Amino acid sequence: MHDAVQAAANFINLDAVNMVYLFLVGFVGGLVSGFIGSGGAFVMTPAMMSMGVPGLVAVASNMCHKFPKALIGAIKRAKYGQVDIKLGIVLGISAEAGVLYGAHIQESIKKAFGDAGSNLYVSVAFVVILAVVGGFVLMDAWKTYKSGTTNDEEKATKIARWVQSVNIPGTMVYFKSLNARISVLFTIPLGFATGMLAATIAVGGFIGVPAMIYVLGAPSLMASASELVIAFVMGLGGSFKYAMHGLVDIRLAMIILAGSLFGIQLGAIGTTYVKPFIIKVVMGVIMVIVLFSRGLMVPVYLSQLGLIQTLGEGTVKVLKSTSFAIMIFALVLGAFIVLKAMWQGRKAERELATKEVLVR
Amino acid sequence: MPGYNENVKKKPYGKLIIMGIISIALYAELLLNQDVINNTFGKGGIYAFLPIIAAFVFSYFHGSFTGNFWTVMGIEAAKKKKEVK
Numbered sequence: 001m002h003d004a005v006q007a008a009a010n011f012i013n014l015d016a017v018n019m020v021y022l023f024l025v026g027f028v029g030g031l032v033s034g035f036i037g038s039g040g041a042f043v044m045t046p047a048m049m050s051m052g053v054p055g056l057v058a059v060a061s062n063m064c065h066k067f068p069k070a071l072i073g074a075i076k077r078a079k080y081g082q083v084d085i086k087l088g089i090v091l092g093i094s095a096e097a098g099v100l101y102g103a104h105i106q107e108s109i110k111k112a113f114g115d116a117g118s119n120l121y122v123s124v125a126f127v128v129i130l131a132v133v134g135g136f137v138l139m140d141a142w143k144t145y146k147s148g149t150t151n152d153e154e155k156a157t158k159i160a161r162w163v164q165s166v167n168i169p170g171t172m173v174y175f176k177s178l179n180a181r182i183s184v185l186f187t188i189p190l191g192f193a194t195g196m197l198a199a200t201i202a203v204g205g206f207i208g209v210p211a212m213i214y215v216l217g218a219p220s221l222m223a224s225a226s227e228l229v230i231a232f233v234m235g236l237g238g239s240f241k242y243a244m245h246g247l248v249d250i251r252l253a254m255i256i257l258a259g260s261l262f263g264i265q266l267g268a269i270g271t272t273y274v275k276p277f278i279i280k281v282v283m284g285v286i287m288v289i290v291l292f293s294r295g296l297m298v299p300v301y302l303s304q305l306g307l308i309q310t311l312g313e314g315t316v317k318v319l320k321s322t323s324f325a326i327m328i329f330a331l332v333l334g335a336f337i338v339l340k341a342m343w344q345g346r347k348a349e350r351e352l353a354t355k356e357v358l359v360r
Numbered sequence: 361m362p363g364y365n366e367n368v369k370k371k372p373y374g375k376l377i378i379m380g381i382i383s384i385a386l387y388a389e390l391l392l393n394q395d396v397i398n399n400t401f402g403k404g405g406i407y408a409f410l411p412i413i414a415a416f417v418f419s420y421f422h423g424s425f426t427g428n429f430w431t432v433m434g435i436e437a438a439k440k441k442k443e444v445k
Contacts (some may be wrong), residue, residue, distance in 0.1 A: 064412075236412070257422065
């Protein structure tokens with residue numbers, strides 16, 4: 001109960017400027033999430049913290065806006081036939097376990113090395129994972145673009161074909177997005193990794209979506225839509241855990257939700273207008289830019305831990321603001337690509353409709 | 361003009377307005393009573409159900425409102441026809 005009293009005292013005063021700010025960040029984050037399945041959340045936590053919200057309350061409130069947002073997005077995209085609910089739930093449950101384990105690791109690191117140690121771990125995880133996975137996703141999108149096969153049906157990778165060919169009796173489950181039976185012994189570690197990443201950097205989808213595409217062989221559209229189911233399952237469990245400790249500031253969560261529900265609907269609609277490789281482009285671009293944002297913070301934490309020369313206060317401030325600005329830029333650029341692709345898709349559809357009318 | 365509107369679906373203005381009013385009422389309730397609500401919702405323990413329930417309620421009404429909002433604005437999913445091979 002002590003936690004709760006302390007947390008309640010930590011709930012900040014909200015003014016109109018802050019509310020508009022949260023609404024707008026929520027909208028852009030929702031737009032990106034509706035399109036690639038996740039990716040908006042990483043900006044919310046630092047955005048709230050920049051308003052003076054304590055770290056844990058920011059994480060908790062972010063999570064409490066994430067699961068209802070993901071639910072609405074998943075329902076919308078299910079209407080377009082893009083969601084594999086079974087795959088989402090199977091991965092979501094193992095992701096939940098990953099979240100708990102990830103949070104446990106975070107706590108141990110914090111105990112042993114303090115806040116700076118924990119921040120360094122988060123940043124290094126960000127940089128390494130985003131460099132490897134983001135680089136791979138972006139390269140793949142680039143290859144598809146260069147080869148002129150953007151209109152072709154996506155082919156499963158070699159790994160995915162192998163995963164789909166392995167038969168382990170008693171563990172096989174049919175998934176419609178893969179149109180194949182695969183062993184849950186493959187999905188469990190992938191879900192677990194998604195959850196661990198979600199607990200560490202707040203965006204599990206950066207592992208979940210590429211894993212579904214490249215390891216399991218799901219089409220990009222279905223992978224990004226099913227990620228919303230995973231985000232719902234994980235977010236619901238996580239929010240409840242934080243709410244038990246009284247850490248959710250429901251006002252922050254609901255104001256972000258107000259903006260993000262406008263965004264997620266638009267992002268979901270956007271997926272019906274674009275070629276699948278655009279999903280990879282948006283995801284890869286955001287991941288690679290965010291990587292630089294987090295990379296800038298590594299020297300700050302290293303200096304706090306005394307591992308390198310202490311940085312001046314001014315330098316730390318510049319690095320922090322630049323890092324935050326790059327993060328916002330990543331999200332806005334992602335949103336811009338989504339809106340542009342959607343605009344072009346709508347234009348093409350209108351032109352086609354006009355032609356059809358003329359032909360008649 | 362007969363036949364002019366035959367392909368145009370009726371826009372959900374009624375739903376938009378009803379859901380909009382409920383959403384505004386929910387947000388007004390939340391912001392006008394923020395002290396009481398935050399103190400109760402932040403108690404932890406069994407009170408953890410409150411923010412979860414609130415999130416579902418808000419997402420139902422506001423989600424329906426935002427969905428109808430884009431429909432009324434004329435932004436809807438692509439009407440792709442499957443090509444017959």
